[in-house]
Amino acid sequence: MTTTVEAPVEPSRRGVWRRIADADTLIITLLAFLLAVVVGSLLIIIADEGVRTAAGYFFAYPPDTLTAAWTAVSGSYAALFKGAIFDPGALTGDAPLLGPIGRTLFNAAPLILGGLSVGVAFRAGLFNIGGQGQLIAGAIAAGYVGFAWPLPPVLHLLVALVAGILGGALWGGIAGWLKARTGAHEVISTIMLNYVALYLLFYLLSVRGFQAEGSNQAISRPVLDTARLPHLLGDSLAVNLALVIALLAALGCWWLLTRSTLGFRLRAVGANQHAARTAGMSVSRSYVIVMVIAGALSGLAGCAQILGGDNIALTGDVDAGIGFDAITVALLGRASPGGTVLAGLLFGALRAGAVRMQSETGVPIEIVEVVQSLIVLFIAAPALIRAVFRLKASRGGGVTQLAKGWNG
DSSP, rough: OOOOOOOOOOHHHHHHHHHHHHHHHHHHHHHHHHHHHHHHHHHHHOOHHHHHHHHTTTTTTTHHHHHHHHHHHHHHHHEEEEEEOOOGGGSSSSSTTTTTHHHHHHHHHHHHHHHHHHHHHTTTTTOOTTHHHHHHHHHHHHHHHHHHHOOHHHHHHHHHHHHHHHHHHHHHHHHHHHHHHHHHOOOHHHHHHHHHHHHHHHHHTSSSTBBBOOOOSSOOOOGGGGGOOOOOSSTTOOOOOHHHHHHHHHHHHHHHHHHHHHHHHHHHHHHHHHHHHHOOHHHHHHHHHHHHHHHHHHHHHHHHHHHSSSSOOTTTTTTTTHHHHHHHHHHHTOOOOHHHHHHHHHHHHHHHHHHHHHHHHOOTTTTHHHHHHHHHHHHHOOOHHHHTTOOOOOOHHHEEEEEEEOOO
16 A cells, blocks of 8 residues: 655745745735825826926927926925925024924824724724714813813823723714624724714814803814823924824734734635634624724724824814725734834825925825825736836735735
8 A cells, every 4th residue: 555645835935935925925015005005106296387388388498397397306206305304494594403303203193093993993894984983082082181180290191092082982883882782783883983073073062161161163172291202302393192103003903903812803804704614713803803903993093182182172083084094004014013003104204394394385185195106006906006117926925915805
């Protein structure tokens, strides 16, 4: 009797194909960013008045149009860079040298927290669209503690942060409970809870004791200084403790998803809920737990907005679009904690630079938002990127995995 022994697959070979897949995904991401920048350049050219004027006599003297187009694009992206990373003029002026990067990090903190919220839920098979409502709920709770509970400095900040976490966790937990007990689709329930939270905020901003004293505007009482997040690099720079909280949250999410038993159960449910149920895992409990965690992360984003943001009082636009931008950040970051941090930094830089670009060149800030959307659109359509740049699919399948989901 002859026995056949199969040769084991070499671990190094598996590692090689894994690296190829990861490299393939990175290439697609970089090319998607490049293509989005090119499309943004075309929009800048169309929006520039000087280019339109020169285009009126293009056939008489084409160099004028080309020069005007180059000036518009290069000037816009130079202003974007100066507003987000480094302004050479700060070397000889009075502006802080690290001001642009400080503003980028300031903008990135709530985006990272919101992106982690979406990413963690996605790993359990849920699409959390309720970041806006969870952020608002956290901001309401943290803001109320911040202006209504006079406490000692350090204690006041800690209590306000805990209140924000609990507010967001409660709002996310409602959607998780509805999913677990009634089967209500989380996309529908979280979207509806966004409206509930928003109009609850509008109502509270008109209630005596919550509304600013002596004001008939929709604005709350200001948060006390003892509950404000401290600046990390001095008062002249915007970046504050929210960045450290965001990075610690990302590290915690990484440990949860890759090193903990709970994270394994959540990922198993996300990969195949029927197989997870057969293995004895409680799918309904996992839904509630992951939405509580996701809500807590969005609640922290709300804390960053009200305890460390530019405004020290609650208003109707406290979310500043972060709830929905966080979805884009999570998608760009492939729902992984590390990728979400990088995507949050990128979008924070785009937000910071867009303001400078608009003020210096007059380019509408909406063009940057278009670029952000196009980046994710192109990443979600790898076949389009391959067709544009004439790339062949790799055997690693990294891009295919990205298009289908982030369960790897």
